[in-house]
Amino acid sequence: MRREVVVTGIGAVTPLGVGARTLHERWRAGVSGIENGEGVASEFEPTDHLSVKEVRRADRFTQFAMVAGDEAVAEAGWDGELPYDPARIDVVIGTGIGGIGTLERGKEILMEQGARKVPPLSIPLMMSNAAPAALSMRYKLLGNSFGIVSACSAGAHGIGEAARKIAYGDADAVVTGGSEASLTPLARAAFAALDALSPSGVSRPFDARRDGFVMGEGAAILILEDAEKAAERGARVLAKVRGFGATSDAYHLTAPDKEGAGAAAAIRKALEDSGTEPQDIVYVNAHGTSTPLNDRAETKAIKAVLGEDTEIPVSSTKSAIGHLLGAAGAVEAVATILALRDRIAPPTLGYEEPEEGMDLDYVPGQARQLRVNGKPAIGLSNSFGFGGHNVVLCLEAT
């Protein structure tokens, strides 16, 4: 018997500010967190939330995860005492490139000052499992903890795999999500060299003028619990994780399959996993990177599964915060949950000029009421990563 999985706490640090509700309220109001072509988490001041020692012991990506984690844990009502046996609480956190800032600083010191000056904390700070390690220590969680690495689908992958652990009885709860802090000289230069970044510095997903993605940073952490156990302890439930679909393109290292076949297959799997039909979906939070290739292929994938003439609103959080890479899927899952709870489709900011063949309802201009017609508010959140990893989460607001 597969167990139901619910979300009881959420937290986020994003270019729109600190806090999951801050992200939601500002995005729905049409505020952009992108300045000078980048989505910097500029309202995040580490020492406002963490001790000197905690800051020193953590790369920025881990700091984001700790602060988002504290918000999520507090909302779930876990900050006094853990509700379950700590050995049955897991931690699964995604990242694209982990502590790349620490790596770059260590390399600079190595080249300029020699091997004896390399900071001893370089490895424990840069390792891609540093965030799950920090959270398991912070909340004294003794279950299975590890990082998930799948580029820009890592955050969604974390949540999907976390949900599976509860569904199949391996854990009673999981602290999950994704984190990224790669606004660094090397990452910027490398993405630019790949021609992936927007030269205009504008994130306008699905618009005919889109010219690449805008880098962003941040994290989101979600507390997932076994629905029955959460109900027994009287937890407030924000959403259900209904389904998880993951596939591979097996096509190209960076480009998506032009027809969006892998993405479409992931959407189908998520629907099948959740026991829902295309007509049950009221909102799609798109991957929507603002790159020419992704947005076209994703449009094809959505139409292939939800129908050529589908009128379901599809919007991209990246229009407001840029691309948070390995954190994107988790931040967007949080944005999807809050949008569904408020029965609101937040807008794709900057979308003005349609491109031929791309005729979904991308929610231009401003947020719009979702038409639920008395049905449950069920939505999809798409995440696709370099390497051809496709992950789709099916979420239902409660």
Next chain:
Amino acid sequence: MAATVTPEAVEKTIIEALPQFGVEESDISRDATFEDLDVDSLDLAELSQIIEDEYGVQLKGDDVGRIKTVGDAIDMVVTRAG
């Protein structure tokens, strides 16, 4: 060029270094143990690097294991330098 090693100079270096690991200045004394100051092996690895920079004295893994108090650290550096 390594600085001259005197107990006073080493004490000053260590006392000035510890707050960056999150130690309260008012808690620091020769008798304070690193355990009480919440200074662990990772912090001591960084502290060793600072001492090596300043005085050219290397503290190896076994040495660090024998250091219990701030005074132990000062004495070990001074002895090694001598």
